[in-house]
Ligand SMILES: O=C(O)CCC(=O)C(=O)O
């Protein structure tokens with residue numbers, strides 16, 4: 211039987227923001243209960259669902275979702291990537307997904323419609339920010355954790371920000387019910403990089419979380435994917451990588467994903483959505499530490515509830531002592547290095563032109579056919595396959611072992627050239643070294659560079675050859691396979707690439 215999440219936790223303003231007040235005994239103990247429940251659920255389920263109730267302050271975030279939904283119902287589609295409130299921050303999005311993103315405090319840019327959207331998103335982000343900070347404070351004060359909240363809250367940007375963009379980010383996404391996208395996860399399994407993420411959606415189903423597999427929280431159903439029950443007035447709270455690190459691993463970051471979005475009438479998430487054009491609209495607020503904050507797990511958890519460090523160490527996480535103090539910027543580099551995080555889930559598949567009879571077109575068509583066959587209907591099997599490669603525990607292990615083997619970098623760079631990126635002659639011939647396949651690196655404009663590779667070819671060689679052909683620095687681009695970033699030190703064989711597979715190439719960016 212699929213495990214169920216506990217019923218939503220009801221939030222009342224006086225419980226969260228009673229700091230300055232002198233609480234009476236009843237309210238104080240109700241607050242302590244709320245704090246502890248929040249902590250326990252994040253530990254045991256990886257998520258806590260909140261019922262915001264009718265309170266003006268809290269329901270404002272949920273109401274902002276309605277406003278944002280309207281943006282997506284206009285005749286003119288939201289131009290992907292162009293709506294970021296910070297000039298120059300582009301977002302690569304999967305087909306069928308529209309994304310509006312704003313950092314609290316970022317000055318408005320653009321005109322007309324963009325400005326209206328910006329103002330609404332800014333308002334939503336400030337509500338979400340207050341709620342998120344209140345929840346973070348409650349979490350620290352949980353008798354189960356008992357960390358001085360100032361040690362964590364002090365790592366955030368000052369609020370409100372004046373004329374300066376925060377590190378935190380509000381994302382409003384619409385996953386359209388595109389028939390092709392309907393066979394794919396709308397958002398591949400991933401960890402969020404920030405502290406806490408709030409997610410609201412008018413659709414009850416869609417967001418799923420994996421129940422913790424290790425640590426204190428692991429219990430019945432560990433590792434199972436469960437639906438997070440959202441819908442009007444509800445918000446999911448998820449622990450991100452930064453908070454997990456800051457707490458010395460006492461909380462695990464939540465691995466989450468969004469189920470495929472079916473065309474209207476289908477059984478998947480969003481099929482019966484009441485949003486314009488169907489699909490699923492969600493609002494996610496990711497609270498982040500400011501870039502120059504020093505995140506020191508040992509100092510933060512010093513004196514925390516005594517049994518916790520021992521429990522973390524017993525679970526093999528090493529605890530706070532083994533996690534060095536890092537600037538947030540360094541922590542984010544660590545996140546990037548250890549999380550082949552999906553950007554937006556899904557697979558970019560270029561449609562073969564009708565009548566095109568080139569080997570490349572045939573390869574693309576074959577690839578598309580495989581995707582369609584392999585990911586039809588039920589999402590469990592393909593998810594498991596994808597999860598191993600992108601963001602699941604095994605992928606993390608792969609990233610870790612690659613980092614521990616720098617000799618992999620010493621192989622000579624291949625020569626690339628022309629539309630055909632060239633043949634990748636692997637320096638080390640393994641026993642599978644003979645079978646050559648074609649892989650295609652495709653940029654956002656759809657232009658392709660083809661590489662002939664062996665099973666033993668490291669992807670890093672393809673990446674290097676592509677960047678040198680394009681004359682760009684490798685750090686300015688991100689490479690994605692099946693919607694997920696991959697460990698470039700793995701070989702074609704290890705990544706199970708097949709003839710005609712496409713590696714998407716997108717500009718390096720902020721956000722997930
Ligand atoms: O759309 C959703 O429900 C989840 C979005 C999400 O996970 C994110 O923006 O990080």
Ligand SMILES: [Fe+2]
Pocket residue numbers: 400401402407466722
């Ligand atoms: Fe997320």
